[in-house]
Amino acid sequence: MIWSRHGTKGCGPMTEQQRQILECMFGTNSPCMTYPRMAYSAACVLTRRCPTCKAALQFIWLRKGGKYSSFDKHRQFLPADHPFRQDVKNFTKGVKITEIAPPIMTGAAIHAQIDALRVNDGGGFVGYGEEHAWTQKSGLWRLPYIDDILLPHNIDVMHTEKNWGEALFGTVMDISDKTKDNVKARVDLAMLCDRPRYEMRSPGPGRKWKKTQADFVLTRAQKKEALEWIQKLQFPDGYAVNLRRGVNLTTMRINGLKSHDYHIWIERLLPVMVRGYLPDNVWLVLAELSNFFRQLCAKELSRAVIADMEKMAPVLLCKLEKIFPPAFFNPMQHLLLHLPYEARMGGPVQFRWCYPVERCQKVLRTKCKNKCKIEASIAEAYILEEVSNFTTKYYGEKLPSVHNPPPRYNAGDNESSLSIFRGQLGSASDARYKTLNHEEWRRIMLYLLTNLSEVEPYIG
Numbered sequence: 001m002i003w004s005r006h007g008t009k010g011c012g013p014m015t016e017q018q019r020q021i022l023e024c025m026f027g028t029n030s031p032c033m034t035y036p037r038m039a040y041s042a043a044c045v046l047t048r049r050c051p052t053c054k055a056a057l058q059f060i061w062l063r064k065g066g067k068y069s070s071f072d073k074h075r076q077f078l079p080a081d082h083p084f085r086q087d088v089k090n091f092t093k094g095v096k097i098t099e100i101a102p103p104i105m106t107g108a109a110i111h112a113q114i115d116a117l118r119v120n121d122g123g124g125f126v127g128y129g130e131e132h133a134w135t136q137k138s139g140l141w142r143l144p145y146i147d148d149i150l151l152p153h154n155i156d157v158m159h160t161e162k163n164w165g166e167a168l169f170g171t172v173m174d175i176s177d178k179t180k181d182n183v184k185a186r187v188d189l190a191m192l193c194d195r196p197r198y199e200m201r202s203p204g205p206g207r208k209w210k211k212t213q214a215d216f217v218l219t220r221a222q223k224k225e226a227l228e229w230i231q232k233l234q235f236p237d238g239y240a241v242n243l244r245r246g247v248n249l250t251t252m253r254i255n256g257l258k259s260h261d262y263h264i265w266i267e268r269l270l271p272v273m274v275r276g277y278l279p280d281n282v283w284l285v286l287a288e289l290s291n292f293f294r295q296l297c298a299k300e301l302s303r304a305v306i307a308d309m310e311k312m313a314p315v316l317l318c319k320l321e322k323i324f325p326p327a328f329f330n331p332m333q334h335l336l337l338h339l340p341y342e343a344r345m346g347g348p349v350q351f352r353w354c355y356p357v358e359r360c361q362k363v364l365r366t367k368c369k370n371k372c373k374i375e376a377s378i379a380e381a382y383i384l385e386e387v388s389n390f391t392t393k394y395y396g397e398k399l400p401s402v403h404n405p406p407p408r409y410n411a412g413d414n415e416s417s418l419s420i421f422r423g424q425l426g427s428a429s430d431a432r433y434k435t436l437n438h439e440e441w442r443r444i445m446l447y448l449l450t451n452l453s454e455v456e457p458y459i460g
Helices: 107-115 157-172 183-192 220-231 259-274 280-296 303-321 331-346 355-367 374-394 438-451 453-458
Strands: 008-011 018-021 028-030 060-062 067-069 153-155
Touching: 060 183, 153 331, 157 259, 157 280, 157 331, 220 259, 259 280, 259 355, 280 303, 280 331, 303 331, 355 374, 438 453
Parallel strands: 028 153
Antiparallel strands: 008 018, 060 067
């Protein structure tokens, strides 16, 4: 946290007395790869530029797909003697990489670039879209300590992970409107790569395009088994949503997946879901990607682990480029390369991603009842909430309220004094009678005798 030594002069809310106000900015964040507070163009970033590499790296244009791709833009981040640099078959055919990785621009370098902008007569700045992607000069650059901030902007890990999970799930499950391995992707693949097995040839008149089965795509029988497995999954209370409610065996997809669902899927379920179905070389890379996000999103980060992840990130992206077509690598997929560096500079992602911001926005939306007067509606809701918070403090202990909600489980039904049944136990619904068979009875007795501390004196 960096504070301004000089501050800014301002007036108090009730008096006209001049005061010295101290500004503080730790960094900015955004849900996508843009610089809204730093005035970096969203349109240019989402197409041809990287917000970290900036003009030093430009993405390629896919003619048939009609979009920009970050395919084969990560070999330059590898060591100079890495064999992937000399590979002319698995990446862009006939191309060897000799360039070095572009340096990360510091706050002072970015500030100097902004000061050098010249206003165009027709509006905007000279060289926009070719030399830079700046649309305006933000007032944040007038802060006296802006040049000293090591990480002026954070790439949101939540949306980056969500985009990776959505692209992987749609491609592996071969969902028609979500897959990155469609007919247009195969045509672009034939133009850029030397993979004759996946190339599509022009069909005859009146015939449809037909693509061969890729190694990274599940068959229909495998997809059905994977979805049936998800229907049987049970998570700890509060760990994840009930995914079984969104499983549709007719369309072979899971409906209603949100950012946190992809967070759980890519870190916990992906390696188990596709193991045994995909070839070992494909499964190992996907498992490595899953472990990458799991280590990145850990509550505690080790400097040694983060240093290894910085070296592993470009290698991991190159391994994925050898498997998936160029259309899979949107500009958003490139951001995975910079996440370990930002974790080293900014610390754990829990303090920098957008989950708390999204939850706060959800609360604000629920408080807004009058769309014509949004601010007044939210302010009135906050006043009502404060009144209810102070009032409920005088309620009785057993009177349910906002701060004293009824328990989710029937805790009052637990009258046992045994150690294994202590705590908030009991069922969340009415009791039902069940007749146990001999195998079920043996399992229950084994669990009780193994975990009940009162039995230990009688054992052995």
